[in-house]
């Protein structure tokens with residue numbers, strides 16, 4: 091089958107790898123770089139990674155790097171005059187630059203001191219900036235990660251328009267605890283702060299405050315990149331509308347990743363993008379009646395020294411919470427009908443794995459709710475040691491890899507397990523858990539190593 095993929099980001103690269111062996115695959119990638127792990131850009135900014143650490147496995151396909159696809163003929167089924175049997179949009183998202191005077195020039199390009207935080211080129215610009223007053227505009231997950239990454243260079247200001255940080259993930263108390271944690275590492279947080287202009291390296295706020303801002307990193311959300319899809323008449327809402335086969339309104343066209351809208355959801359996260367890539371690879375190969383039915387999300391902040399996990403809805407019949415601001419700790423559980431609807435765990439919380447499992451598997455929460463908040467494990471809770479962890483527990487969230495899959499893959503070291511299951515190859519946050527399982531397996535079942543070539 092001739093398959094053309096538009097977009098060589100996290101979703102497009104994964105799909106290309108999955109299809110390369112059995113199909114004739116052509117990929118257009120507008121960025122001038124081989125595929126890289128976008129979610130590790132935060133670590134690149136923080137100096138935890140080098141660019142080479144971000145490389146994704148190259149796919150053996152006809153790759154048009156640095157070429158944006160523009161010319162699609164749906165009737166003739168061609169892209170730039172070359173035929174396809176199936177066309178896949180994996181065009182991702184683009185960063186939103188708010189309409190604040192001075193952020194962009196007349197040509198629409200960002201001011202020289204201003205950078206979005208989406209691409210490797212954005213990161214290179216931020217890292218090359220010589221100014222000594224870094225300011226981040228936008229206190230969502232990426233804004234907090236960017237501020238944390240820049241904090242090593244000196245004092246950073248994080249400017250946020252909403253009443254508290256991470257308002258999509260946290261409630262007001264959690265936001266305040268996080269702001270205190272950031273303050274302790276040299277990040278000043280200004281909430282309820284509306285940027286109105288950027289002039290001569292100074293960011294002006296609505297209350298008259300003037301902040302020297304160089305570099306100014308803009309992290310004000312993303313929008314699905316649907317320009318090309320709309321231009322050829324595909325049905326588009328907030329993303330390209332797709333069904334459970336990831337099929338768009340044209341039966342020969344599909345969409346996956348940040349640019350796709352499935353059952354009303356535009357996820358903007360890598361786990362759904364990679365799940366969709368895996369399902370679409372099956373659909374296009376006709377191998378199985380696999381369908382994508384949506385993803386259940388747990389969000390983690392990847393900022394050194396700040397542990398945050400947020401999942402589901404923050405409201406429920408029953409709210410149980412605990413705050414210890416002096417230790418930067420806050421936890422909130424939203425429970426309905428004895429099951430977890432959502433949770434926030436901020437700071438050092440030893441039960442994060444257990445809470446995530448209860449959420450994932452929709453299992454009843456223990457009668458002693460405090461055990462979940464305070465880490466006093468009751469006998470009713472599944473323990474977090476590898477031996478007692480259920481096989482169905484998801485260990486790598488980016489790649490949806492369970493403990494059972496890790497056990498069955500036969501690997502007994504992190505690199506082997508990564509190669510065989512993809513676990514740890516997303517944000518890398520599960521590396522310790524995978525190492526723990528590998529060590530446990532090496533002890534209890536070392537023989538498996540010999541049967542794998």
Ligand SMILES: Cc1cc2nc3c(=O)[nH]c(=O)nc-3n(C[C@H](O)[C@H](O)[C@H](O)COP(=O)(O)OP(=O)(O)OC[C@H]3O[C@@H](n4cnc5c(N)ncnc54)[C@H](O)[C@@H]3O)c2cc1C
Nearest residue numbers: 097099100101120128129158159181182347348358359360
């Ligand atoms: C700094 C940062 C940190 C993140 N951290 C996390 C995290 O911890 N966890 C998480 O789940 N998610 C995270 N994300 C989000 C995650 O990166 C995205 O969900 C993921 O990249 C989506 O993959 P995608 O392939 O759909 O889009 P992208 O990776 O954006 O790739 C789309 C590609 O398509 C290209 N393209 C667009 N139009 C065309 C065209 N016409 N022709 C050719 N190419 C085109 C673009 O240039 C781009 O290279 C983070 C994002 C950023 C920026």
